[in-house]
Amino acid sequence: MLIVGVVVFGLVHLTPGDPAGVILGDRATPEDVARLRDQMGLNDPLPLQFARWIGGLLRLDFGESVFLGVPVTEALMQRVVPTTLLTIYALIIQLAIGVPLGVLAAVKRGSLLDRALTAVAISGAAIPTFFLGIMLILIFGVKLHWLPAIGYVPPTEDFTQHIRRMLMPAFSLGFSSAGLLARMVRSSMLDVLNEDYIRTALAKGLAGRRVVVGHALRNAFIPAITVIGTSIAALLGGAVVTETVFTIPGMGRLVVQSISRRDYPIIQGAVMMIALAYVLVNLLVDILYVYADPRIRLG
Amino acid sequence: MGSSSGRAISGNLGTIKTDLDGATISPKARIKADWLRRLVSNPVTAISLTVLGITVLMALFAPVIAPQSPTFADPFVRLQGPSTDHLLGTDDLGRDVFSRLVYGARISLVIGIGVTLASAIFGSILGLLAGYVDRLDPFIMRTMDGLMAFPSILLAIAIMASLGPSTFNVFMALTVVYTPTIARLVRSTTLVIRQQPYVESARVVGMRDSHIMGKYIFPNGLSPLIVQCTFVVAFAIISEASLSFLGAGVPPQQPTWGNMLRDGQSLMQQAWWMAVFPGTILFVTVLAMNLVGDGLRDTLDPRSRRR
Numbered sequence A: 001m002l003i004v005g006v007v008v009f010g011l012v013h014l015t016p017g018d019p020a021g022v023i024l025g026d027r028a029t030p031e032d033v034a035r036l037r038d039q040m041g042l043n044d045p046l047p048l049q050f051a052r053w054i055g056g057l058l059r060l061d062f063g064e065s066v067f068l069g070v071p072v073t074e075a076l077m078q079r080v081v082p083t084t085l086l087t088i089y090a091l092i093i094q095l096a097i098g099v100p101l102g103v104l105a106a107v108k109r110g111s112l113l114d115r116a117l118t119a120v121a122i123s124g125a126a127i128p129t130f131f132l133g134i135m136l137i138l139i140f141g142v143k144l145h146w147l148p149a150i151g152y153v154p155p156t157e158d159f160t161q162h163i164r165r166m167l168m169p170a171f172s173l174g175f176s177s178a179g180l181l182a183r184m185v186r187s188s189m190l191d192v193l194n195e196d197y198i199r200t201a202l203a204k205g206l207a208g209r210r211v212v213v214g215h216a217l218r219n220a221f222i223p224a225i226t227v228i229g230t231s232i233a234a235l236l237g238g239a240v241v242t243e244t245v246f247t248i249p250g251m252g253r254l255v256v257q258s259i260s261r262r263d264y265p266i267i268q269g270a271v272m273m274i275a276l277a278y279v280l281v282n283l284l285v286d287i288l289y290v291y292a293d294p295r296i297r298l299g
Numbered sequence B: 001m002g003s004s005s006g007r008a009i010s011g012n013l014g015t016i017k018t019d020l021d022g023a024t025i026s027p028k029a030r031i032k033a034d035w036l037r038r039l040v041s042n043p044v045t046a047i048s049l050t051v052l053g054i055t056v057l058m059a060l061f062a063p064v065i066a067p068q069s070p071t072f073a074d075p076f077v078r079l080q081g082p083s084t085d086h087l088l089g090t091d092d093l094g095r096d097v098f099s100r101l102v103y104g105a106r107i108s109l110v111i112g113i114g115v116t117l118a119s120a121i122f123g124s125i126l127g128l129l130a131g132y133v134d135r136l137d138p139f140i141m142r143t144m145d146g147l148m149a150f151p152s153i154l155l156a157i158a159i160m161a162s163l164g165p166s167t168f169n170v171f172m173a174l175t176v177v178y179t180p181t182i183a184r185l186v187r188s189t190t191l192v193i194r195q196q197p198y199v200e201s202a203r204v205v206g207m208r209d210s211h212i213m214g215k216y217i218f219p220n221g222l223s224p225l226i227v228q229c230t231f232v233v234a235f236a237i238i239s240e241a242s243l244s245f246l247g248a249g250v251p252p253q254q255p256t257w258g259n260m261l262r263d264g265q266s267l268m269q270q271a272w273w274m275a276v277f278p279g280t281i282l283f284v285t286v287l288a289m290n291l292v293g294d295g296l297r298d299t300l301d302p303r304s305r306r307r
Helices: A002-013 A019-024 A030-040 A046-058 A072-107 A112-126 A129-143 A159-193 A196-203 A208-246 A251-261 A264-292 B002-021 B027-040 B043-060 B097-132 B137-148 B152-163 B167-193 B197-205 B209-220 B222-246 B257-266 B273-300
Strands: none
Touching: A072 A112, A072 A159, A072 A208, A072 A251, A072 A264, A112 A159, A112 B273, A129 A159, A129 A208, A129 B257, A129 B273, A159 A208, A196 A208, A208 A251, A208 A264, A208 B152, A208 B222, A251 A264, A251 B152, A264 B152, B027 B043, B027 B273, B043 B097, B043 B273, B097 B137, B097 B167, B097 B209, B097 B222, B097 B257, B097 B273, B137 B167, B152 B167, B152 B222, B167 B209, B167 B222, B197 B209, B209 B222, B222 B257, B222 B273, B257 B273
């Protein structure tokens, strides 16, 4: 995590642009800029700035946004909910598409469905999320008028509208990882279906469906958990792009807007926070793993 | 599988023979041709290679193929749909979409291939050192892990925010993003190969470490690296397009697929062709690249063949 911090801080401070100059605009005198730089602590030696920044980090204080004039934590907190919701919905879609498709393909191995799935999975990995998003907007928003094309409504305000607006973003984000997950579930299902205990279960007369869901899937799902863990990282990253396509006021959009404003603290804070979320999610996945697979014991 | 290892042995014997008389066709070339034939014998791979070939030709001969300059703006033909005059329509400034698409192939390919070569070089050096020199391992790999703790597009955005938009900066940012992946792969193959008896004998004979790494370990770990590289090309092309799309990539006036999509998105209601065509060609190129990667993996490493 410290390395992550060093990387973020280093990156942002190697920037050629000057935030003080950006805030004051073109008509500011060099003296004004120098005074503001001083006030902001930008003239201090880098190690000192870094120590101050890390100290603030530990208190979850990322400093103040240069552009918005509010604390970074506050600015980010306003944006956390849409991003989190989008990621969760995308994950749900990923699971809802990926798991059943993977199971079906494994059970009907070699069938048309199996081959179709492979094709979908490969195309899913190749289609950029933003292009998929644009295509969805074009078809369902512009041509068919089924769904509102862009924008965001908080769930607390109007839940139906919220879901209607999140449907396309979540789908375009979840689709590519769904293909990956389906392939993973398929191959681990194939492994499991050859096991002796599956034959036993079938031999003692259990219905095929129960064996597939109750016995095979439970075991096949364990390796799939790892894929879900890594795909959450991809979802978090993809959310940045998807939010821009669908103009959802999340953290990703804030980051993209902050780039042109040279709003360092916001970029630093947001990148740190997303990286932190990613590390936490992976920890969570490791813990889940232990619950899913009784053979693994921590410690 | 048995036949392929048998071929390799006979190939080695053949090399010794040609070294002696020097006149016959090098069996090494024959093995290579055979390997290519096996790769192309898969129809999916063959089609994908053709698609990529067309893209490469488009990039190379862009001035010949494109009907007009990608930056030539004709205010009288703004936002026109596909027609015989403008095959794929025109954009909001009256520029020819097809011409811009053709020129856009250049940036995508240069970035895709350039980033892959650079991260393959840096990643291989770091991976070899980490895998072979125990002292360096923790330092190198912790740094790589640190870089990998970011979702890749976010890291690229953060770097681009620091460097400012330019094609070269996109290249640098994406190289930083993809080097850790390669380093991790090369390290893991190095760890396996260094246990092999021939590496041990080389060490016993007193060869220098750099020589062992370059002459024994690196060439033997090459095929997984090549396969990985094809995927990095595909990822890099997508990432460049994403960065440009977000406005943090190649400067907007340059014709790239990502920039065209960005322009196209804002005018989606009036001019669908501005977004659909660049997106489609991006999708098809990346898809073809991925499929070639799959084909290569099946050819180079028969054990990993999909069931």
